Amino acid sequence: MVSSALPxxxxxxxxxxxxxxxRDESWSGVLSGVSPAAxxxxxxxxxxxxxxxxxxxxxxxxxxxxxKAARRLDRFxxxxxxxxxxxxxxxxxxPATWDATRVGVVIGxxxxxxxxxxxxxxxxxxxxxxRVSPLLIPMLVPNMVxxxxxxxFGAKGPNLVTATACASGxxxxxxxxxxxxxxxxxxxxxxxxxxxxxxxAMSGFAQMGALSGRREDPAAASRPFDVDRDGFVAGEAAGIxxxxxxxxxxxxxxxxxxxxxxxxxxxxxxHETAPDPDGNGAERAIRAALADAGLAPADVDHVNxxxxxxxxxxxxxxxxLRRVLGDGFSVTSTKGVTxxxxxxxxxxxxxxxxxxxxxxxxxxxxxxxxxxxxIELDVVAKAPRDQAVEVVxxxxxxxxxxxxxLVLTRD
Amino acid sequence: xxxxxxxxxxxxLVEKFGVDESEISPEATFEDLDLxxxxxxxxxxxxxxxxxxxxxxxxxxxxxxLDDTVxxxxxxxxxxxxx
Numbered sequence: 249m250v251s252s253a254l255p256x257x258x259x260x261x262x263x264x265x266x267x268x269x270x271r272d273e274s275w276s277g278v279l280s281g282v283s284p285a286a287x288x289x290x291x292x293x294x295x296x297x298x299x300x301x302x303x304x305x306x307x308x309x310x311x312x313x314x315x316k317a318a319r320r321l322d323r324f325x326x327x328x329x330x331x332x333x334x335x336x337x338x339x340x341x342x343p344a345t346w347d348a349t350r351v352g353v354v355i356g357x358x359x360x361x362x363x364x365x366x367x368x369x370x371x372x373x374x375x376x377x378x379r380v381s382p383l384l385i386p387m388l389v390p391n392m393v394x395x396x397x398x399x400x401f402g403a404k405g406p407n408l409v410t411a412t413a414c415a416s417g418x419x420x421x422x423x424x425x426x427x428x429x430x431x432x433x434x435x436x437x438x439x440x441x442x443x444x445x446x447x448x449a450m451s452g453f454a455q456m457g458a459l460s461g462r463r464e465d466p467a468a469a470s471r472p473f474d475v476d477r478d479g480f481v482a483g484e485a486a487g488i489x490x491x492x493x494x495x496x497x498x499x500x501x502x503x504x505x506x507x508x509x510x511x512x513x514x515x516x517x518x519h520e521t522a523p524d525p526d527g528n529g530a531e532r533a534i535r536a537a538l539a540d541a542g543l544a545p546a547d548v549d550h551v552n553x554x555x556x557x558x559x560x561x562x563x564x565x566x567x568x569l570r571r572v573l574g575d576g577f578s579v580t581s582t583k584g585v586t587x588x589x590x591x592x593x594x595x596x597x598x599x600x601x602x603x604x605x606x607x608x609x610x611x612x613x614x615x616x617x618x619x620x621x622x623i624e625l626d627v628v629a630k631a632p633r634d635q636a637v638e639v640v641x642x643x644x645x646x647x648x649x650x651x652x653x654l655v656l657t658r659d
Numbered sequence: 660x661x662x663x664x665x666x667x668x669x670x671x672l673v674e675k676f677g678v679d680e681s682e683i684s685p686e687a688t689f690e691d692l693d694l695x696x697x698x699x700x701x702x703x704x705x706x707x708x709x710x711x712x713x714x715x716x717x718x719x720x721x722x723x724x725l726d727d728t729v730x731x732x733x734x735x736x737x738x739x740x741x742x
Contacts, residue, residue: 315677316693379708382700 255507255541255657256425257497260339260490261599262331262439266302266483266586271334274596275603278585279632281612285466285481285587294447298454300466301445302483302587322361322387323443325396327486327592332397332437335488340502341435343401351403352433353394354424355488356416356440358591358646361388362449393441405433411591413646414554416440417487418594418654422511424491434496439488440595453482456521458558470588471615472555472581473562473623480556483587487596494659505602509657510541516649523561523645527568533651534572534641541655545573547639550610552601554643555581556588565643566623578635579625584614594644594652601640601656610635663739664710665729671705672725685726696720710737 263270266284267277277284285302292299309318309326317326336343343351364387372380386392391409398407406427410419417440424438453459460479462469470481489508497504514536516529523530538545551573554565562581569579582600583589589596604610609632616629642654661669665685672678678692689699699722703714712735714722722728 317677319675319677320698379704381704382697386697 254429255494255509256428256491257494257507258489258505258602259492259497259502260335260341261505261602262333262335262338262488263596263599264304264307264327264331265485265487265589265596266304269304269307269330271338271599275600278582278600278611279609281585281614281631283467283470283585283587283614285469287466288445291447291450296447296450296454298450298459298461298463300463300469300481301450302481303445304484320383320387321396322364323484324357324361324441325393327443327484328355328393328441328488329396329400331439331486331488332400335490336401336437339490341490346435348402348404350405350434351401352405352424352427352436353397353403353407354410354420354427354436354438355394355397356410356412356418356420356591356595357390357393358411358413358416358442359444359449360390362444362446364388366446366448397437401437403437412650412652413648414588414590415594415644415646415650415652416591417596418598418642418644418652419513421489421508421595421598421654422513422652425508425511428491428493434492436491437488438491439486440592441486442589442591443484444590445482445484450482458521460557468615470557470584472553472557472584472613473566473619473625473627474616475618475620477557477559477562479558480583481587483589485586485589485592485596487592487599489595489599506605507657507659508598508654510537510543510655512536512540512653514651516651518649521647523564524649525564527564527571529649529651530565530568530643530645531572533653534568534643537641537653537655541657543639543655546576548573548577548641549637550604550635550640551577551579552597552604552640552642553579553581554645555583555613557583561645563620563622566625570624575626577626578610578628578633580610580628581613582611584616594642594654597642597644598654598656601642604640605637605656605658608634608636610637662729662733664732664737665725667710667739668725668729668732671702671709675705676702683725685724687725688723706732710739712737
């Protein structure tokens with residue numbers, strides 16, 4: 249099939265996830281199929297009814313970024329800077345010599361500086377408005393992550409943050425691809441970040457009934473597609489990709505992980521948080537992404553599912569995948585390991601999709617012991633599966649009914 | 660011998676503001692220490708909490724060196740805990 253699409257080459261990957269700090273650490277973590285979810289003492293001490301989550305293990309902002317950045321940056325920016333440094337170094341691009349005005353930054357983020365909001369709000373209630381930090385606003389506004397990456401690397405092209413809740417990271421990568429396609433940029437630093445595991449935010453998710461209540465066994469709580477799933481496990485993460493036009497990547501002899509070949513977006517126009525039970529919005533996004541890639545449903549080898557482990561999402565997504573793609577493709581949800589990292593999810597999953605292509609290995613869906621009979625998919629469980637993968641569909645669906653689907657290919 | 664207030668200011672700058680201890684001297688300016696106007700407001704809040712004196716925004720804007728800062732704090736009766 250001849251593609252009319254202009255793909256974007258991915259030449260760098262940086263990951264900071266609950267599975268580990270760094271691309272290789274995160275990849276081995278998801279291949280292990282072991283969830284790092286654990287009791288979070290900050291939540292437990294605050295009496296939050298769901299007191300476990302998936303934090304990035306051993307993330308020490310002072311050691312990684314220095315005391316000044318540890319103090320002046322909210323955690324969602326800190327995670328993104330560490331991931332972006334890895335991605336830029338990995339790409340072999342040199343920020344000292346690139347044409348800065350042609351380098352864009354597009355990052356997805358659902359919430360912004362949740363921790364800063366809460367700390368400073370408590371301070372105001374306790375000590376009065378005069379004690380509120382002058383850093384409150386620069387630390388919490390979601391767009392600041394793109395601003396900081398611009399400062400970090402001297403990237404002076406288009407610079408923005410996308411907010412489509414749990415689809416934010418995928419929306420960012422699709423938007424970044426479009427900036428290359430229109431010629432507005434030559435290089436885009438893109439991805440997603442989220443650090444919202446605060447007592448207030450987690451209370452909100454718990455009150456919605458969105459979270460798993462498996463407090464007695466957190467590591468078994470995120471179990472996408474399993475018959476005993478009861479909600480998602482919230483996580484924090486950042487995932488960054490470096491995108492360039494394939495001819496530019498070839499010309500400089502860059503190592504290419506694969507391509508962002510298709511992007512499709514849609515809205516359910518149905519409900520704030522519940523997926524459309526017919527999956528029409530998700531279906532349109534998948535079809536749009538495939539059409540954009542110039543590929544047919546039968547070309548798809550593998551799906552990195554949204555797979556949140558909520559009762560509603562997983563069954564609706566499974567029905568949609570069957571209807572649109574038929575069969576003959578494997579499925580995984582890496583959220584079994586990482587938990588649901590919200591605005592970062594679409595980005596880290598795009599990275600895992602590319603690593604699946606590169607390594608020929610599909611990570612298992614953690615905790616999938618007894619597949620829900622309503623989910624008629626070939627879901628990879630227990631151990632990684634060796635599979636030659638050329639085309640991956642990566643789904644992300646956000647609260648608000650916002651759907652973003654990426655098609656990632658070998659070339 | 661440096662005054663207790665100077666020692667406290669130095670400690671705040673190192674512990675809370677991430678300033679390298681070797682860069683701290685009475686003559687050092689906030690600019691030398693890579694602290695901007697937002698940091699200065701934050702510093703004034705921290706001084707209020709830890710030394711019990713209030714520096715107004717106008718006063719904070721006038722501060723240049725650590726020596727100026729310590730003198731202003733001392734003139735306002737800054738006390739280091741246990742003194």
